[in-house]
């Protein structure tokens with residue numbers, strides 16, 4: 001006779017019955033379950049990221065901001081490399097790019113966290129996207145990773 005057990009079950013060390021891993025005592029013989037692990041582990045550190053744990057009302061359109069912010073920075077860097085002067089428009093672009101990119105990353109990462117298996121470290125990405133020049137790489141890397149886990153854009 002072969003013993004069968006489900007994925008969430010273990011064999012009792014005393015009587016060999018298949019019992020739920022989440023049950024502390026064997027219902028068959030009453031011996032303590034050696035493999036007992038409470039089902040409600042609270043989803044602590046080290047666990048697999050579960051998107052269902054997160055709820056968000058953030059829309060999925062913030063990546064436009066990430067893309068636009070990254071694009072603005074590419075434009076600014078190109079303009080300064082070419083010695084061009086964007087004038088007043090350049091100042092506005094700097095403001096939009098500098099504030100808009102981290103803001104977009106902040107909101108979008110919450111959407112990503114609740115809708116994919118990727119759990120972006122929000123603080124790290126926001127900081128990276130606020131540092132001049134580094135933010136271009138950060139924005140591109142973010143969009144690439146986002147595309148991998150979500151299949152969009």
Ligand SMILES: [Zn+2]
Pocket residue numbers: 012013014015016017026027028029030031
């Ligand atoms: Zn037992």
